[in-house]
Amino acid sequence: MANNNSLVVQQAQAAINQLKYEVAQELGIQLSPTGYNGNLATRDAGAIGGNITRRLVQIAEQNLSSFKR
Structure with a gap:
């Protein structure tokens, strides 16, 4: 099946x-710097x-x- 993303x-x-890391930091969630x-x-x-999603x-x-006019 093809990836539609x-x-x-x-x-x-x-x-x-960048947004992912900003949001995680604001929520106090530590993300791995390796990306995994x-x-x-x-x-x-x-x-x-x-x-x-809310921010987007x-x-x-x-x-x-x-x-809008």
Whole structure:
């Protein structure tokens, strides 16, 4: 099965990674500097992902509101 998670803008990967580390730090969750986080609790991973999604929605809403007349 093909991976449908390919990025449209390749530079977005660095921004998403930066956001992941910022959110984890704010939540007090320690991420591995090697990039492997297989020992991360599901609850912590979900908290990080949920907060990233919340921020991305806020950013999109702000960008969309600037286009309104």
